[in-house]
Every structure is written in C-alpha cells, then in structure tokens.
C-alpha cells in the first residue's frame with residue numbers, strides 16, 4: 213500500500229512527466245517545497261515499492277504500477293475538485309482543500325462522493341433546491357447575527 | 366492561525382479534559398501515538414500561541430481561545446462524520462477518514478458540506494433518489510466488470 217506521502221510523490225512525478233516529459237529530483241523538490249535530499253530518500257523508497265525506476269538517460273520513469281497509481285491520483289483529484297465545485301465551494305479554496313484531503317479519503321468514501329457528485333450533476337432540480345436551501349440558511353444566519361449585534365448594542 | 370497539527374493536539378486535549386477531567390502529556394502521547402518528548406515540544410508551542418497553559422496542580426488547562434478551538438474541532442468532526450454517514454460511507458471507514466481530512470478543510474468547504482448535509486437530512490425524497498442513483502451505478506459497474514471478465518475468458 214502506498215502511504216499518503218508516497219501518493220503525493222507519485223502524483224507529482226506523474227504530473228511532471230505529463231507536462232514536461234521528465235521528472236527531475238530538483239523539479240519534484242521545488243513543486244513539493246522540500247529539500248532535494250528528502251526527495252532523493254523518497255525516490256529510493258518509491259523504487260523499492262515498485263512505483264518508479266531510474267534509467268541512465270531518461271531519468272525517473274514510472275513503472276506500470278506507478279503509472280496506474282498516478283492516473284488514479286489524477287482522477288481522484290479531478291473528482292474531488294468537481295465535488296467541491298458542484299456544492300458551491302469558491303474556486304480559490306478548491307485547489308488547496310483538494311490537495312489537503314485527497315490522500316486521506318478511502319476508496320469507499322471516494323465512491324460515495326462520486327455517486328453524490330454525478331447525482332447532483334444529472335439533476336438540475338436537486339441542485340436548485342440545494343442552492344435555495346443554502347440561501348435560506350445563510351439568510352437565517354445573517355438575521356441571527358444581526359439580532360445578536362442588536363442585543364449587544 | 367492554528368496549524369493542522371496544532372488543531373489535532375487541541376482537539377485531543379479538549380477530548381481528554383471532557384472525558385477524564387484532565388490531560389496529561391503521557392495520555393496525549395498515547396492517544397496520538399507519539400513520543401512524550403514531541404508532545405512536550407508541542408505543548409510549549411500551544412502555550413505560546415495562547416491555547417493552553419499549565420497550572421501547578423491542575424496540569425494542562427485550555428485557555429478560552431483553546432476551549433473555543435476545541436469546541437470548533439469537535440463540531441467539525443461531528444459534522445464531517447454526519448456527512449459521510451448520510452452519503453452512505455460504511456461506519457468502519459467514517460472515523461478513519463474524518464480524522465484524516467478534518468484538519469485540511471477550509472471554513473468555506475465546511476459550510477458548503479454542512480448545507481449539503483442538512484439539505485439531504487431534511488429531504489427524504491432526495492436521499493431516496495440518491496440511493497437509487499447509487500444502486501444503478503453499482504449495477505452498471507458490475508455488468509461492465511462481468512462483460513470484461515467474459516471478454517478475457
């Protein structure tokens with residue numbers, strides 16, 4: 213089993229290879245805001261776990277297992293972003309929160325959130341009812357807040 | 366601002382004080398699966414940040430700021446558990462996943478999930494439609510899986 217931090221590395225290596233064609237230790241270190249020495253250590257662990265290997269001229273390469281894990285990480289990232297977007301989380305928060313939670317959700321939670329997201333996406337009437345529900349709650353909160361401020365004044 | 370790991374500590378201290386009446390470094394270390402020396406270091410940080418202080422006979426005590434943060438952590442924990450329960454995540458997964466994600470969700474995400482959870486709880490028809498949607502997806506997945514296995518055989 214890949215640990216949360218192994219997942220993070222494989223995701224980043226996968227992304228770098230997708231975008232630049234290669235993943236150097238220095239790029240990974242910069243992207244994950246870590247010292248190159250920590251990256252080198254993790255790269256060794258990932259090689260032992262069968263996710264990557266090192267080729268003399270190509271540099272870091274994902275094994276089929278690493279490729280599969282990278283794709284799964286990317287899909288999960290996309291899915292969680294879509295979920296947060298669908299329920300109305302502001303765009304500037306989505307990326308930060310997904311990066312925070314994605315390595316801590318188990319497969320069964322991912323499936324349930326996936327079901328929920330596709331359900332909301334396919335049913336406009338439910339999305340509208342949810343939006344109306346949210347507006348009512350926010351209005352109630354604002355009214356309560358105003359009442360508290362009045363009481364304090 | 367409290368960091369995710371500070372939140373974790375304050376949550377644990379709050380829980381220990383609620384359940385046992387006091388929070389000893391040794392209890393915190395056991396609960397969080399850490400060395401007492403790491404706990405001692407964090408206890409100093411938390412004291413500097415104004416969340417706890419040490420009293421000669423009572424031991425660790427939450428300040429009003431720490432008490433408030435502890436209550437917020439507990440409410441958020443409860444809210445996220447309810448959300449996962451409402452969308453059908455198995456009971457044995459809920460606790461693990463909530464512990465993993467709770468310190469990585471921003472306040473605006475918490476509010477959106479809260480709105481969604483109360484919406485689902487108040488609307489039985491929507492919950493039933495969601496359950497039917499999930500059943501259909503799972504059946505489709507099972508059929509696709511069976512077709513793949515047949516093709517491979």
Ligand SMILES: [Mn+2]
Nearest residue numbers: 223289311314
């Ligand atoms: Mn990600």
Ligand SMILES: [Mn+2]
Nearest residue numbers: 376442464467
């Ligand atoms: Mn918790």
